[in-house]
Every structure is written in C-alpha cells, then in structure tokens.
Amino acid sequence: MNDMPDSVFVVIPALNEAEVVGDVIEQVRRECPNVVLVNDGSTDDTAARARLAGAQVVSHAINLGQGAALQTGITYALRLGASHIVTFDADGQHDPRQIATLIQSLGPGFDVALGSRFKGTTIDMPLKRRIVLRTACWVNYALTGLQLSDAHNGLRAFTRSAAQRLSLRQAGMAHATEIVAQVARHRLKYVEVPVTIRYTAYSLAKGQKLSNSVNILIDLLLKGLLR
Amino acid sequence: MIFQFIASGVLLCVVLYAYTQGRMAPKVTAFAIAIALVGEYFVLFPDHAMNVANSVGIGRGVDLIFYVWILFSLVALLNLHLKLRVANERFVSLIRELALQRSEVADSPPHRQ
Numbered sequence: 030m031n032d033m034p035d036s037v038f039v040v041i042p043a044l045n046e047a048e049v050v051g052d053v054i055e056q057v058r059r060e061c062p063n064v065v066l067v068n069d070g071s072t073d074d075t076a077a078r079a080r081l082a083g084a085q086v087v088s089h090a091i092n093l094g095q096g097a098a099l100q101t102g103i104t105y106a107l108r109l110g111a112s113h114i115v116t117f118d119a120d121g122q123h124d125p126r127q128i129a130t131l132i133q134s135l136g137p138g139f140d141v142a143l144g145s146r147f148k149g150t151t152i153d154m155p156l157k158r159r160i161v162l163r164t165a166c167w168v169n170y171a172l173t174g175l176q177l178s179d180a181h182n183g184l185r186a187f188t189r190s191a192a193q194r195l196s197l198r199q200a201g202m203a204h205a206t207e208i209v210a211q212v213a214r215h216r217l218k219y220v221e222v223p224v225t226i227r228y229t230a231y232s233l234a235k236g237q238k239l240s241n242s243v244n245i246l247i248d249l250l251l252k253g254l255l256r
Numbered sequence: 257m258i259f260q261f262i263a264s265g266v267l268l269c270v271v272l273y274a275y276t277q278g279r280m281a282p283k284v285t286a287f288a289i290a291i292a293l294v295g296e297y298f299v300l301f302p303d304h305a306m307n308v309a310n311s312v313g314i315g316r317g318v319d320l321i322f323y324v325w326i327l328f329s330l331v332a333l334l335n336l337h338l339k340l341r342v343a344n345e346r347f348v349s350l351i352r353e354l355a356l357q358r359s360e361v362a363d364s365p366p367h368r369q
Contacts, residue, residue, distance in 0.1 A: 067355075087359040093348050101352045105359060200348045 033129055036112035038063040040102030041084070042095050043119035047073040049231060050119050054082035057117060057125045065106050066119070067098040075119075085109075096204025100197040107192055114192045118183040120232040127224045131186035140191035140217035143177065143209075144184030149223030155233070165206075173210040177221060181205040184224050191217050263299045267292045291328065 039061050043050055054064050066079040070092030079086050087105050089098065099116055106114050113135065115128050127144070134142040146154075147162075165180035185208070187195070194215045199207040212219050274288040298305040298321065305317030314320045 085359070087355050089351055089355050091351060093351055097348050097352055101355055104352070105356055108356070108360075198345060200344075 033061050033132065034112055036063075036110060037061050037115065037128075037132055038065055038106035038109065038111040038113070039115045039117050039128060040065045040067065040099060040106055041079075041117050041119050042067045042069055042098030042102060043071065043075050043079070044069045044092060044095075044098075045071045045073045045075060046119040046235070047071070047075045047078050049121045050075050051078040051082040053117075053119055053121050053125075054079055054084045057128070058083050060125045060128045061115070063106075063109075063111070065102045065109075067102040067105075069093060069095070069098040094200035094204075095202055096197045096207065097200040099204060100195070103187075103192050103195060107189065111192070112189050113186060114189070115186045116183055118232075120235045121229065122226050122232045123184045124225050124227070127184065127222075128186075130224075131184065131222055134220050134222045135186055135188055138218060139220045140188050141212055141219040142186040142222050143179070143219055144182040144224035145177070145179035145221040146182055146224060146226040147178040148221055150225040152225065152227040154226070154228050158228075169206050169209055172206060173213045175209050175213050175219075177209065179221070180209075182224070182226070184226075191215075260299050264296060267296045267299070 039057050041050075041054070041057070041064060043066055046053075050066065054066065057064050062083075064084040066076070066084040066086050068076040068079065068086055068088040070089050076086050076088055085105075087101055089101065102116075103114055113132055115131060117123055117125075117128070123144075131142040131144065151159075162180055166177060169180045170176045181202075183205075191212075194217070195208065195211055197204050197207055197211075211217075270292040271289050274285045274292070278285040298317070302317060305320060307317075309315065309317045309320035312320070314323070
C-alpha cells in the first residue's frame with residue numbers, strides 16, 4: 030500500500046462482472062482500501078464476489094445504467110466521508126496503480142483529474158474504437174466547450190467538493206459527456222492525466238457497442254430540451 | 257350522416273374527458289378541447305374544410321385534416337416521450353435512494369435488546 034490518504038474511495042459500477050470483479054477489486058484494494066462497488070442490477074454473482082474481495086456493495090434493485098450507478102456510488106462515498114473519489118471500470122481495463130497518480134494530480138489546486146488514454150497508452154485498442162472516441166471528443170467539445178483529448182474514460186478522480194457538485198441525470202452512457210458538461214458549468218479546475226487502457230477480449234465484449242454512440246447523442250440532445 | 261353521428265359522439269367524449277382532466281393539465285385540456293371543437297366543426301360542415309384547404313394551397317379538405325392530424329400526432333408523441341423521460345428520471349432517483357438506504361441499514365450496527 031502506498032501513502033494514499035485514508036479517505037480516498039474508489040467507486041466501481043458493475044453489471045454482471047462476476048468473472049473478473051473479484052480480481053479487479055483485490056488489485057484496487059492494494060492501492061486503496063476503500064472500494065465501493067455499485068451492483069447495477071446484476072443477475073450473476075457480482076455482488077457476492079465483490080463482498081468477498083473486500084468491497085462495500087450497494088445494489089440497485091434493477092439495472093439503471095452506468096451513470097446512475099456512478100451517482101449512487103459517489104453519493105454513498107460522500108456519506109461515508111470521502112475526501113477524494115475515484116471512478117474505475119469493473120472490466121479490468123484500468124491499471125489500479127494509476128489511482129495514486131490521479132490523486133496526486135489533484136494536489137496543486139485541481140478539482141477533477143480526468144484520465145486520458147490518448148495522452149497515455151492504449152494496449153490492443155481497435156481502430157474503430159479509436160475513431161469513435163476521437164469523434165466523441167469533438168462532440169464533447171461542441172456540447173460542453175471543453176476540448177479534451179479523451180471523451181469517455183471511466184478513470185477519473187474528484188475532490189470532495191467537486192463530487193458534491195456533481196448531479197448526474199444521465200442514467201446511461203451519456204453520463205461521460207454530462208460529467209464534462211458539469212465540470213464546465215461549475216467552472217471546476219481540471220487536469221488530464223495520462224493513463225493506460227488495456228483492451229482485452231472480455232472488455233471489448235462487455236464494452237458498449239459502437240452503434241450506441243448515436244443513442245448517446247440523442248440522449249444528450251433530448252436532455253438539453255428538458256432543461 | 258351515420259359517420260357524422262359517430263364522429264360527433266367520439267369528439268364529444270374527448271371534450272368531456274379533457275374537461276375532467278382540467279385541474280391536472282390545464283394547457284393540454286384547453287388544447288384538446290379546442291382541437292375537438294374544430295374537428296366537430298369540420299364534421300358538421302365538411303365543405304368549409306375544403307375552403308380552408310384551398311386557401312392554404314391544399315387540394316382537398318380531407319388532405320388538410322390528414323396533414324394536420326400527422327403534425328399533431330408527432331407533437332403529442334414528442335410530448336409523451338419527454339414526459340416519459342421525466343418519469344424515468346424520478347424512477348431512477350427512487351431506485352438509487354432505495355439502494356443507499358438499504359446499504360445504510362446493512363452497515364448499521366445491530367440493536368442490543
């Protein structure tokens with residue numbers, strides 16, 4: 030274990046990740062002992078394996094979507110007194126050692142640290158995904174005004190005050206853009222941190238389909254109408 | 257003449273139902289009653305629909321009614337969709353809060369007898 034503050038919490042949203050979630054949590058807990066797994070209506074043993082690996086588990090009665098799961102986990106961590114909150118994917122794509130890097134990046138006056146695979150490293154990333162993510166960066170820029178190098182990276186860190194200002198209404202995958210939009214709206218100071226994303230057959234099968242990009246865009250536009 | 261009776265009866269039902277919902281959604285009620293009354297007018301005086309259609313560059317009154325019906329249906333569909341999204345947001349908040357309360361109950365120490 031490194032010199033990570035005791036009150037750092039890692040929030041992991043998960044849906045049917047029983048195959049890998051135990052290993053992921055064990056690796057994360059070597060870096061940070063406080064892990065909150067939000068079981069988003071899984072129908073397999075995700076919750077039980079997460080508990081066995083030492084995570085605190087919060088379970089949605091039904092599947093709501095990753096955005097809702099993240100907001101639940103963030104709220105839960107805040108209620109437990111978290112000073113910093115890190116969001117982390119359950120499918121093993123992220124490197125737990127980079128949690129410390131993100132927290133350290135918040136040190137000099139930043140509110141939010143956003144992981145960037147394009148400033149860091151990608152391993153076995155398919156070309157189609159690269160193209161979609163690059164396009165998503167431009168869509169993000171058009172909708173939020175923030176020009177980031179990576180649009181949908183689940184590895185992020187927030188200070189407590191920044192996390193308290195987050196209020197995710199996008200239950201599904203459009204939450205990634207919503208987070209960036211709220212960073213811009215609340216004028217939070219952010220920094221992009223190079224991270225490594227490792228694509229595996231498992232993570233690619235579990236990851237969202239490219240066709241879902243259109244649904245995300247429609248979600249964002251309709252949410253704009255509702256405001 | 258038979259269809260005019262049927263259509264008038266249906267439109268009258270729409271007006272009555274909309275009237276009963278007035279407190280819950282006054283704008284929608286007023287809109288629905290106005291549309292139903294205009295519909296009733298054209299049912300009773302179909303030639304007038306033709307005149308209105310001609311004045312806006314449509315050949316037949318029936319085409320005018322059809323186009324307007326499509327437009328209103330699309331607006332109603334969008335309105336319903338947006339309402340569903342709002343209802344879904346409330347539903348998501350409810351499930352999230354339930355999950356948090358359950359976890360707090362599970363985390364709290366047992367009461368001593």
